[in-house]
Amino acid sequence: MFRIKDVMPSTLKSLGVTKQYNAQSVIVHWREIAGEEIASHAWPISIQRGILLLAVNNSVWSHHLMMLKSGIINKINTFLNEKMVIDIRFQAGDLRKYQNSEEDGENTPLLQPTKLDSEELAAVWQATEAIQDTNLRKKCYYVLIKQTGITITKKKAGWQSCKHCSVLVPPGQSYCSVCSLAYKQERKYAVTKLLTEAPWLTYHESCQFVPCSPREFHTGKKRLVHKLIHALFAPGWDKLNEATLVMLMTGVKPDRINETMVTNVISKIKGRLAEKVRRKSYVSASRR
Known part of the structure; x- marks a missing residue:
């Protein structure tokens, strides 16, 4: 065959x-x-x-x-x-x-x-x-x-x-499922890259550089915040990472951020993480 x-x-x-x-x-x-x-x-x-x-x-x-x-x-x-x-x-x-x-x-x-x-x-x-x-x-x-x-x-x-291939799509639809998936992945990467470089941007400001839906923007921001929080205690963490995380969470622009603000926000984050660890340990011990 x-x-x-x-x-x-x-x-x-x-x-x-x-x-x-x-x-x-x-x-x-x-x-x-x-x-x-x-x-x-x-x-x-x-x-x-x-x-x-x-x-x-x-x-x-x-x-x-x-x-x-x-x-x-x-x-x-x-x-x-x-x-x-x-x-x-x-x-x-x-x-x-x-x-x-x-x-x-x-x-x-x-x-x-x-x-x-x-x-x-x-x-x-x-x-x-x-x-x-x-x-x-x-x-x-x-x-x-x-x-x-x-x-x-x-x-x-x-x-x-379809705008990217020859597959026919219904009226009102621009891309076939395969191209749509690839296009979403491209936007996902572009939103993450933009927020990494300019973490203080709002949704409407970011759309001037990367057109996306509110859900895509907030999902990208949430994903980046979680990534930075998980890396808080990892080797190589520096002040720039801390400032990026604070700007992502607060929307404060670079010219208004200061060391006191960064220290307070990071301390609160670490405190919440520690509390979650304690609660998890307590629940696990009680089940025993």
């Missing part, structure tokens, strides 16, 4: 159905990707917006596969040579139902596909000519027919391409 990157014709990309092709290939090659043991207990149902939905035959295996989730995601993305799956969700179900659907080439779309004319059908068949495996070519052909029809339906409904 050829790997996806070897049999993927360039015409699939021009049709805008590369992701749908890859999603079907995960189902077709599931035993090869996951191994016989996992495939006997879990079977892929669909991949939507970067989320792989797996049918699992019992709760024990759901828990076991949860522990193996990151490894399975890496295997799938390595097989496809694309970061297509970002998470896995598990659903209890009869595996035979989905395995039989896979054998029959059934794949229920989210939208009603537009019926293709003879020329469009011929173009889809030609797009699969590089696939040497006959069974896989037929499966992909039926999937591409539906997905091409869905693409036409989506465009008629006003769906637009």
Whole structure:
């Protein structure tokens, strides 16, 4: 069996159905990707917006596969040579139902596909000519027919391409799930970097440099505060770290901060930490 990157014709990309092709290939090659043991207990149902939905035959295996989730995601993305799956969700179900659907080439779309004319059908068949495996070519052909029809339906409904890739997204949405996740990670890093360099900034001031939501700003600030508090007693702690922590917690600007203020705030923080340690020790001793 050829790997996806070897049999993927360039015409699939021009049709805008590369992701749908890859999603079907995960189902077709599931035993090869996951191994016989996992495939006997879990079977892929669909991949939507970067989320792989797996049918699992019992709760024990759901828990076991949860522990193996990151490894399975890496295997799938390595097989496809694309970061297509970002998470896995598990659903209890009869595996035979989905395995039989896979054998029959059934794949229920989210939208009603537009019926293709003879020329469009011929173009889809030609797009699969590089696939040497006959069974896989037929499966992909039926999937591409539906997905091409869905693409036409989506465009008629006003769906637009993601700002970072060619995936279609609903009206009012700018990014697909994968690009949205990457964009959020970029903003998260940018907010943390900005607050590290200018910890006194308010939300509205920070938006002038890094556009973000109030939740992203306050989450970033809270994360940075916790990081600095946990490092209070670590080697290498200095006065600059103390001043940064005080400005983060109080919003005081550099020209108004002084040593007395820093000492008072840091003392209160250390006092609260010490009190928490005492309470925890008391509770643990009482349970004994």
